[in-house]
Amino acid sequence: MTAVVTRASRRAPRPRSGRVPWILLVPAVAGVLFLVLPFAGMLLRAPWPAMGARVTDPDVVAALWLSLSTATAATAVSLLFGVPLAWLLARTEFPGRRLVRALVTVPLVIPPVVGGVALLMVLGRNGVIGRYLDAWFGLTLPFTSAAVVIAQVFVAMPFLVISVEGALRGADRRYEEAAATLGASRVTIFARVTLPMVLPGIAAGAVLCWARALGEFGATITFAGNFPGTTQTMPLAVYMAMQRDPEAAVVLSLVLLLVSLAVLATLRERWVRAA
Amino acid sequence: MREHIRGRRPRPDGPFRGRAAALTALVLGATACASGPGAGGGGDGSGAGGELTVFAAASLIDVFEEIAGSFEQERPGVTVTLNFAGSSELAQQINSGAPADVFAAADTATMGQVVDGEGLDADWAAEHGGDALVFATNTLRIAVPPDNPAGVGGLADLAEDDVSVAFCAQEVPCGSATATALEAAGLEVTPVTLEEDVRAVLTKVELDEVDAGLVYATDVASAGGRVEGLEFPGAEEAANDYPIAVLAGAADPDLAADWAGFVATEGAPVLREAGFGTP
Numbered sequence: 001m002t003a004v005v006t007r008a009s010r011r012a013p014r015p016r017s018g019r020v021p022w023i024l025l026v027p028a029v030a031g032v033l034f035l036v037l038p039f040a041g042m043l044l045r046a047p048w049p050a051m052g053a054r055v056t057d058p059d060v061v062a063a064l065w066l067s068l069s070t071a072t073a074a075t076a077v078s079l080l081f082g083v084p085l086a087w088l089l090a091r092t093e094f095p096g097r098r099l100v101r102a103l104v105t106v107p108l109v110i111p112p113v114v115g116g117v118a119l120l121m122v123l124g125r126n127g128v129i130g131r132y133l134d135a136w137f138g139l140t141l142p143f144t145s146a147a148v149v150i151a152q153v154f155v156a157m158p159f160l161v162i163s164v165e166g167a168l169r170g171a172d173r174r175y176e177e178a179a180a181t182l183g184a185s186r187v188t189i190f191a192r193v194t195l196p197m198v199l200p201g202i203a204a205g206a207v208l209c210w211a212r213a214l215g216e217f218g219a220t221i222t223f224a225g226n227f228p229g230t231t232q233t234m235p236l237a238v239y240m241a242m243q244r245d246p247e248a249a250v251v252l253s254l255v256l257l258l259v260s261l262a263v264l265a266t267l268r269e270r271w272v273r274a275a
Numbered sequence: 276m277r278e279h280i281r282g283r284r285p286r287p288d289g290p291f292r293g294r295a296a297a298l299t300a301l302v303l304g305a306t307a308c309a310s311g312p313g314a315g316g317g318g319d320g321s322g323a324g325g326e327l328t329v330f331a332a333a334s335l336i337d338v339f340e341e342i343a344g345s346f347e348q349e350r351p352g353v354t355v356t357l358n359f360a361g362s363s364e365l366a367q368q369i370n371s372g373a374p375a376d377v378f379a380a381a382d383t384a385t386m387g388q389v390v391d392g393e394g395l396d397a398d399w400a401a402e403h404g405g406d407a408l409v410f411a412t413n414t415l416r417i418a419v420p421p422d423n424p425a426g427v428g429g430l431a432d433l434a435e436d437d438v439s440v441a442f443c444a445q446e447v448p449c450g451s452a453t454a455t456a457l458e459a460a461g462l463e464v465t466p467v468t469l470e471e472d473v474r475a476v477l478t479k480v481e482l483d484e485v486d487a488g489l490v491y492a493t494d495v496a497s498a499g500g501r502v503e504g505l506e507f508p509g510a511e512e513a514a515n516d517y518p519i520a521v522l523a524g525a526a527d528p529d530l531a532a533d534w535a536g537f538v539a540t541e542g543a544p545v546l547r548e549a550g551f552g553t554p
Contacts (some may be wrong), residue, residue, distance in 0.1 A: 006327065013480050057329050108406070117482075120484060121482070124482055124484050125483070125484060126484065140482050143484075220476075221470075221475070225467060225468025225470065226468055226469050226471065227446060227466070227467060227469055228469075232469075240444050240446050240469075241446070243471075244446040
């Protein structure tokens with residue numbers, strides 16, 4: 001941790017504050033408006049009086065709880081596998097590394113629905129691996145909450161891997177080299193030097209991953225199906241409400257939005273205080 | 276795939292202003308207003324030429340393509356422009372002024388919106404008791420994977436604990452049809468999933484992820500041999516009627532009525548081949 005602090009304190013003093021150049025300001029403001037206006041429109045159209053009843057509706061509570069718990073589980077799983085994967089991509093040389101990195105980003109590019117079908121073909125009860133899970137262990141993944149987590153990990157982990165890999169590449173390697181000259185093993189260097197150094201990058205990646213998992217729709221509905229209580233997360237509930245009652249869908253979206261903002265704000269508060 | 280326009284392309288220099296909802300209407304308007312080589316004899320419907328704009332439910336794409344081909348062959352000089360989308364989306368477009376001559380919907384409720392909104396052609400209404408003509412029906416089937424792993428034989432088998440079932444969600448039309456069919460049979464079935472539309476149910480059955488699902492007969496037909504469709508008694512309780520009608524704004528009501536009649540008569544074999552029932 002000390003390394004980060006000294007690096008930060010060594011930063012150059014702020015340049016004198018002058019006028020913000022309009023060539024940067026205009027597109028920046030336009031960008032913010034573009035991102036914020038749709039939500040503003042939703043807030044204006046939202047049937048606020050109906051909000052209370054919706055938030056306490058058992059189906060909504062179940063969907064919200066399922067969303068928060070599966071997204072958190074998916075983030076934990078992504079951290080477990082994603083951080084070592086990012087380290088491998090950033091710190092080692094092996095044949096086909098470029099290919100591996102390209103493959104890792106595939107879930108970012110393909111439509112999540114296609115990802116869901118792919119997961120069915122591999123892990124479905126008739127899938128390449130799934131049929132053995134079924135035959136040997138009597139384990140069928142589709143239509144379970146575990147399938148929701150798997151679908152979320154599939155689409156969200158690449159965000160974590162890319163963030164952490166970027167942080168690792170940006171980190172000063174001299175600290176690791178110094179640790180190595182002092183006789184630390186690669187595992188010790190990773191755990192005691194590298195990991196603390198890129199912790200902010202990991203945290204940022206985890207937030208991105210959690211947010212993406214929370215909003216996951218296509219792969220979830222395809223691979224895990226849609227059933228209240230077990231696989232119907234908030235985005236699925238929003239989509240279903242949209243079919244019959246768009247106003248209810250707006251309310252559900254706002255509930256999801258407010259809860260996720262609250263969670264992220266709380267976490268940020270913690271980090272800021274900790275740092 | 277949401278929208279598909281057959282025939283001449285809309286002119287790109289058409290008036291592209293106005294609300295987003297009316298955009299399609301304007302685009303189609305440009306087509307309808309443009310005078311082309313085929314439009315010369317239009318007007319009284321008895322002439323050789325004419326232009327016809329048909330708005331039809333997305334589930335009719337393949338069938339109407341084929342029927343339009345035969346219609347154009349039989350009536351040289353006639354151009355049929357087909358516009359496909361979800362029924363309720365089309366109904367909204369028609370009610371906000373889209374220049375359609377004929378509307379074919381996937382259910383009577385949606386047609387009702389148009390009857391109450393834009394309205395039907397006076398002659399057509401007089402001839403058909405003020406209503407649309409039902410030209411096809413679509414009934415539910417139990418879809419099972421080809422080897423029928425759970426040995427499903429009828430609707431009652433779906434209620435068994437060890438049979439995994441996929442249904443449409445209540446919010447979409449096939450879901451309410453499912454509820455009607457189960458209620459008629461006095462059954463209570465807990466599915467493993469409530470899918471967002473009927474094609475998603477079909478996919479789950481095709482991939483052998485569930486033992487059975489309830490889909491429309493046309494979906495079974497479109498899946499080829501990848502699923503097996505089982506008829507069950509009481510399916511007609513939840514049948515979906517497909518109505519067709521000539522609209523109040525039809526440019527050539529006689530030609531439009533001819534098309535509607537052609538669909539109901541000459542089109543019947545094509546419809547049956549696609550899995551539809553015909554009255």
